[in-house]
Amino acid sequence: MNSALIALEAQVCADLAKTAHPDAAWLTPKLGPDEKPALDVLIVGAGQSGLATAFGLLRSQVSNILVLDRSEEGQEGPWLTYARMHTLRSPKHFTGPDLDIPSLTYQSWHEARFGEEDWQSLDLISRELWAEYLLWFRRVLDLPVRNGCEVIEISPAAGGLLAAKIQTADGVDVVFARKIVLATGQEGMGDWTIPEPLRHLAPSLCVHAAQPIDFASLRGKRVAVIGAGASAFDNAATALERGAAEVHLLCRRVEIQVIQPYRWLTFRGFLRHFCDLDDTWRWRFMRTVLEMREGFPQATYDRCARHANFHLQEGAPIVAAREAARGVELQTPKGMFATDFVICGTGIDMSFAGRPELRNCAGNIATWADRYQPPPDERSPRLGRFPYLADDYALMERVAGETPWIADIHVFAIASTMSFGASGSSINAMTTAVPKLVHGLTRGLFRADIERHWASFRAYDVPQATVERKIRDQV
């Protein structure tokens, strides 16, 4: 480790010590059915959201926590797995997991690692360095993370606790917790989608963009990419760079969408108070944002456009697809496209029942469609499937009383966006969204313990001063 990084780590410790107030412990572990102390909070997912949540909880003196991730260390999230862009799309100055501690920002880490000049000349952050920064963040804060642990079921347990069944290489284990945060990423409450007309195609011919793809095998092949968001362009570019003969990017819209709505909404008022709006406004904004989909940056487009064999096809939704003697034929209003391989960059869809960890409550999770009827011109069945979350990011029941325990399961992912706006889904919102989640968690823990706090207060008898009484005062 270089001396600047050693100095930065010392600075982190000093900054945290200076801002630790109030640092009194305030939680007493509850005993689980196994007679061992249950966790106060179990966080599922050690991507940036899970790590930042753990950090926020530790700063709130909630230290009896654990973060689990099914991936191996360093492989959490998209950065070194299915992300196919060279750099992050967000500007380099956006802060995130640091929760406003200057020494914990990406900038501080980058400057310590490569020097201030390098930071000044940097355009965008490489995804490899972002992944390395997240590992550093986790190490310097000594966050309690366990990798290779997949949460495969959540159920209610005695004493108002939750039981999380965990699959590890050694078998199945059970952990008890008062609260669980699902920081399980984009597909945390559903899955990546393949548009309906393509679903019958063999996986050797059609995949979604988050699947592993052997791009070397696409050399000399015709590739079709469905969708026109940033990930669609990243996959098209990767295919072109690996020698695909031609790449057609098929965009549903008559004209491709070039506005990035997340840029507009990146201001403190919106990020902080969107969740305080009524349903009408929340639906109106987020339906518009999510239907616009993620815009792509100029560099992402240029990475494709510099190849003569890249073709953008606008106004070309897939109407039908059939396997042909060689590859696939895609029918669109713009005509037929013959291709050898299809990559769908078409985002995610909510499907609670498809997630094993939600199987005991999937049918009773309230959705937006359960709670809000938009005007006819604002309807969207896809967005109606998003969970309708409580003000502490907790799941709510569709039918009250059937699964009351889900009020202790908090969702921090793209699934939270209909209720909270940008939150668990992008770096831009972390500085406001993570503290709000942590606030909700600590509020729940505090309220649930109110009898104990009252008893503790009533028993509190520590004198702050010694008062000497003189004989004449006592007359």
Ligand SMILES: Cc1cc2nc3c(=O)[nH]c(=O)nc-3n(C[C@H](O)[C@H](O)[C@H](O)COP(=O)(O)OP(=O)(O)OC[C@H]3O[C@@H](n4cnc5c(N)ncnc54)[C@H](O)[C@@H]3O)c2cc1C
């Ligand atoms: C390709 C791509 C590029 C992006 N680029 C940007 C960008 O440039 N700027 C920006 O602001 N945002 C970007 N985003 C959006 C967002 O920042 C990322 O999705 C980010 O990874 C979200 O962090 P997260 O911690 O919520 O989820 P993730 O990073 O996905 O982490 C979730 C973790 O949960 C684990 N997990 C899931 N289920 C279980 C389970 N049952 N048990 C145990 N572990 C589980 C997974 O293994 C994973 O490691 C991008 C997203 C994608 C997909």
